[in-house]
Amino acid sequence: MTDRIVFEDVSRFYGEVLGVNKINLSIPPGITSLVGPNASGKTTLMNLMTGLVRPSKGKILVRGVRPDEPEALFKLLGYATQFDSFPRGLTGFQYVHSSLLLNGMAEQEAERKAWAAIERVNLVEAAKRKVDAYSKGMRQRIRLAQAIAHEPVVMVLDEPLNGLDPLVRSETIALFRESAARGAHVLVSSHVLHEVDMISDQVILLANGYVVAEGAIRGVREEISDKPLEIVVRCDQPARMAAALFAHDHMVEARLHADGLGLMLKTKSPSTFHKQLNRLALDGIEIESVAPADEDVNALYEYLIGEEGGTK
Amino acid sequence: MNFPLWRTQVQRIVALEWAKTLFSRRGLWVYALALLPALLLGIKSYAEQKRYAELAAIVEKAPKAPEVTNRLRTGIASDEVANLLRERNVPFQRFQRGKREFILYSDGVGRFRLIFREGKMAEKTNLRVASLGMDIQAYAGIFQFFYLRLAIFFGCVGIFMNLFRGEMMDQSLHFYLLSPMRREVLLMGKYLAGLLAAILIFGVSFLLQYWLLLSPHPNQQVSEYLSNGGWGHVAQYLGVVAMAVVGYGSVFLAAGLFFRNPLIPAAVMLMWEGANWFLPEALQKLSVIYYLQSICPVVAPPNADIPEVLQLLAKAAAPTPGPLAVAGILALAAAILVLASRAARRLEINYSSE
Numbered sequence: 001m002t003d004r005i006v007f008e009d010v011s012r013f014y015g016e017v018l019g020v021n022k023i024n025l026s027i028p029p030g031i032t033s034l035v036g037p038n039a040s041g042k043t044t045l046m047n048l049m050t051g052l053v054r055p056s057k058g059k060i061l062v063r064g065v066r067p068d069e070p071e072a073l074f075k076l077l078g079y080a081t082q083f084d085s086f087p088r089g090l091t092g093f094q095y096v097h098s099s100l101l102l103n104g105m106a107e108q109e110a111e112r113k114a115w116a117a118i119e120r121v122n123l124v125e126a127a128k129r130k131v132d133a134y135s136k137g138m139r140q141r142i143r144l145a146q147a148i149a150h151e152p153v154v155m156v157l158d159e160p161l162n163g164l165d166p167l168v169r170s171e172t173i174a175l176f177r178e179s180a181a182r183g184a185h186v187l188v189s190s191h192v193l194h195e196v197d198m199i200s201d202q203v204i205l206l207a208n209g210y211v212v213a214e215g216a217i218r219g220v221r222e223e224i225s226d227k228p229l230e231i232v233v234r235c236d237q238p239a240r241m242a243a244a245l246f247a248h249d250h251m252v253e254a255r256l257h258a259d260g261l262g263l264m265l266k267t268k269s270p271s272t273f274h275k276q277l278n279r280l281a282l283d284g285i286e287i288e289s290v291a292p293a294d295e296d297v298n299a300l301y302e303y304l305i306g307e308e309g310g311t312k
Numbered sequence: 313m314n315f316p317l318w319r320t321q322v323q324r325i326v327a328l329e330w331a332k333t334l335f336s337r338r339g340l341w342v343y344a345l346a347l348l349p350a351l352l353l354g355i356k357s358y359a360e361q362k363r364y365a366e367l368a369a370i371v372e373k374a375p376k377a378p379e380v381t382n383r384l385r386t387g388i389a390s391d392e393v394a395n396l397l398r399e400r401n402v403p404f405q406r407f408q409r410g411k412r413e414f415i416l417y418s419d420g421v422g423r424f425r426l427i428f429r430e431g432k433m434a435e436k437t438n439l440r441v442a443s444l445g446m447d448i449q450a451y452a453g454i455f456q457f458f459y460l461r462l463a464i465f466f467g468c469v470g471i472f473m474n475l476f477r478g479e480m481m482d483q484s485l486h487f488y489l490l491s492p493m494r495r496e497v498l499l500m501g502k503y504l505a506g507l508l509a510a511i512l513i514f515g516v517s518f519l520l521q522y523w524l525l526l527s528p529h530p531n532q533q534v535s536e537y538l539s540n541g542g543w544g545h546v547a548q549y550l551g552v553v554a555m556a557v558v559g560y561g562s563v564f565l566a567a568g569l570f571f572r573n574p575l576i577p578a579a580v581m582l583m584w585e586g587a588n589w590f591l592p593e594a595l596q597k598l599s600v601i602y603y604l605q606s607i608c609p610v611v612a613p614p615n616a617d618i619p620e621v622l623q624l625l626a627k628a629a630a631p632t633p634g635p636l637a638v639a640g641i642l643a644l645a646a647a648i649l650v651l652a653s654r655a656a657r658r659l660e661i662n663y664s665s666e
Contacts, residue, residue: 052489054660
């Protein structure tokens, strides 16, 4: 289990106020998104994992390392926080470079890695300017550069795509994917659900300090049995298909598309539906595509948490 | 135990922090505090230089002026004194205040004020220029009662409390806490950065003060003083400055970790250190100032600001021998830093509550 981030019955209270409660997680490598409305506990979870706050109860291990062992932890972990303040008077380059020097790196290696990270976030031109004079997006990028500069195998990134322009955003996402492919943990918090949907291998849904659901998006969706699965089918005979399917009681709803070449279906039993779909295809209905309509974070969020907070 | 890494990290923190501490806008008042005695001594030095110049001019213009001083006896008539001064070209001021008549003059050695009642001399006061010895003695008082107890004390409050608390308020402490570095190493790096900055500020100010103290006096006297233990005094005072910063710095660094409001521990500590003179001997030894006074090169005259009744209660404990006093301060600082490092290990980032 040393390649996992493990939370064992972790709770954190701020006086009487609940931060997170009874969290049990075992996060595998890959891109994991923490999703939840404001004050749901996303940042607290990240701060707990990085030792910035300590659990009131429970145990945390990040790839086998306790968060109160900073010497070992931050060799393998980089954290881009949401705190929008920097040590006074530093330029962007100095900020990243100093952080690498504190890692114990030699001057030249630190310089090389600092420039590489700054290049990755497309900030080379502004690197010699003081961070105080940066725009919000630039500050976001330099924080990201600092978090990834030492090439950590665990990246904890609090709203990392906020304020990034489209080009840097897509480059950053590519960086996450690349790191995840190498076996790294990339933990991202976000409230931009379509973005989460696009980048995540798995999600952790949080509400009011509790984990509401966790796992691969599809797996989580399948566990929500009280909500019928929405499926969009494009085919040449949608009316015939709807009639055939409604002969069975797993079907809840069918809505024909206006162009007459498709329909939206709601079923309580996806497996029965897929069997019948195969039979209909054999019976001569030409099926162009079948796609789940609510197997995304947005739908999960709506089903499990409600509509508060999320940004579609 | 990765000592080479810790050493490197401490060096990096010192490099990042000390200039920040030295040039922080928040710390401008520390400079004001450090330079206040230098400013006062500068004014005094200017006034004394002027007096020395006046005396030198009189020696040149009226070389026989001291003869007048030698001939003054109680009961001598004011007119006679005026004539003596005129004969020897000594400038003087003569004026009446009520029933008393005054004559002020300088004979090149001292400045005299003569008071006449009913035309006869009743009082002769030598308003002489402070001698080097008197100035050195007076400075011991300034150093111990103002510089150590107030300037360096509050300077350390400003510098050392900000090392952690200031960064919490600026919301930038996480930069360090997210580095692969033990909290103890961070604490030590910040402490050393604070020491460097504070010793530089207060050491330079002390040198300036001492230069201003000596500068109005004749070169020969100053050279004699310096070559007969004066340089030793300078070195010892600098050592006391360094030890004061070591002691108070550790206290206020720890206070910055334990308390949100620096005024409370600073006020308590100030009272403890200020009341030191009135405490039983055993308790006096539990203060920083006791050890600092033990290593001061010149014993300060009693504090004239303390009312006589209270002075009766004041009983200074016998000073500790120098090396023991230094060891005492270092041991105190080390013990406080150990406590502080425990607090640093438990430190959390919760900026919203700052």
